[in-house]
Amino acid sequence: MGTTQLETVPEPKYWHLRTVLSEALESEFSVGEILPNERDLAARFGVARATLRQALEQLELEGRLQRRRGVGTTVAPPRVGVAVGTEQHAWPGAAEDGWQATDCALAAPPAAVALVTGTDEPVHTVRRSRVTHGQPVAAELLYVPQPSVPDLSAIDAPSGAARARAVLRELQRLELEGRESAGQRGAARADDARELDRLPGAPVLVVATPIRAPGATPAHTGATYRADTCRLTFGDTGGVEIHQDPERRAS
Amino acid sequence: MGTTQLETVPEPKYWHLRTVLSEALESEFSVGEILPNERDLAARFGVARATLRQALEQLELEGRLQRRRGVGTTVAPPRVGVAVGTEQHAWPGAAEDGWQATDCALAAPPAAVALVTGTDEPVHTVRRSRVTHGQPVAAELLYVPQPSVPDLSAIDAPSGAARARAVLRELQRLELEGRESAGQRGAARADDARELDRLPGAPVLVVATPIRAPGATPAHTGATYRADTCRLTFGDTGGVEIHQDPERRAS
DNA sequence: AAGTGGTCTAGACCACTCG
């Protein structure tokens, strides 16, 4: 049916299609290039649009494609390596770390947060976002129980970016020693999805890190990374090459 | 239409359904319990089966459900925390680490591997799998260039589990210092999928780690973890609580 | 053989972006 030979093995069409498209991406397209639209592609391969979409979905989830409603499907740039769990990057507020504090509010902690911080006292909730190469790659919520930053000046704005920076500044005064994060695949919730320019349910990597100081854990963060565009690195350096390429198992 | 009130916001049906089902999972089902089949569920919620499946897919990707063809859909147990990047767990061959070497072959390296190892010489390719709580959670390929283990006895079997253990034993004799891994979301290829009891394309976390020894990098590993059942932890301890619960942003 | 989830179709309409 498709543009290549008939299948004799019971391999799903969409999976075969994914392979064919994947090869086409390598040989016939360059980063940023726009693919034909879904209806045309489906017709060209002789499959229903839903089947084609299944293949495109795979490729998007693998970070090979980027789809945008109303615009089209483009070839995605290589994933960006993002360091997590290291001192410079896990510690909130460090200069030049690519993060930008956008908002802050003081409120009662969500149940799950109260559980890990061990207190029901109001927490400062700082929202930060991280942009790399012009693309939003992560949204973070930083929970700082009020007692952790007792010296926070009342002069600063009660909310907003200025307040967020003030909280981070206070936190920086503690001797932080960030370590031991945990990461898992998740689905982007509505608010994170919006911030990451994705649809709800988009694949994300959730990294939870307790912020440590001598004898205390003054804050907790939960960062949501775009799973399709990010490669998380943890450890001393960030330049590790990944050797799972799409077709690495050719043998 | 559904079992709850009409939607007034333009939230996709499948997303709303996901939320409804998610709440039902918490209140009305326990781990391991079997859900009604997809046709019944779809009818009950007044949606097409495809739409229901979209919701179930989300929940499965979040690790809340487990679906098995020919069997049914069950409530998944909580994700297991798996340490990566730490000494005990990243180093291959350490005793009691939950890994089991299954096979080994000596062959020319795939292109991507040759790139990171920096040699075209034949590599020992050790296949290991990791089982936790009776569930396969990871499949790993360990690439060891022949020069890294020159003393490997020719007496050992040329392939198979025995050979794999011999390679690991040799590797253990070097002073390994595992560090700096990188992880990203990927799609399971056919072979990994089979080993992990999943379908091709299933979401996985790919962790690439160079194995370090003083002055050399004698091996590279690529481990494929089931993204739906695993929570990866990296750092000193593995007991970090995640605070992104399904409904944590209730406020 | 019966029942399950997995794949696939051929349509329809909607939400969004852009000229």
Added chain:
DNA sequence: GAGTGGTCTAGACCACTTC
């Protein structure tokens, strides 16, 4: 308004597991 991807439907058949 035209074109894109996103959602949704109502069916059909297939692959797998279990009895």
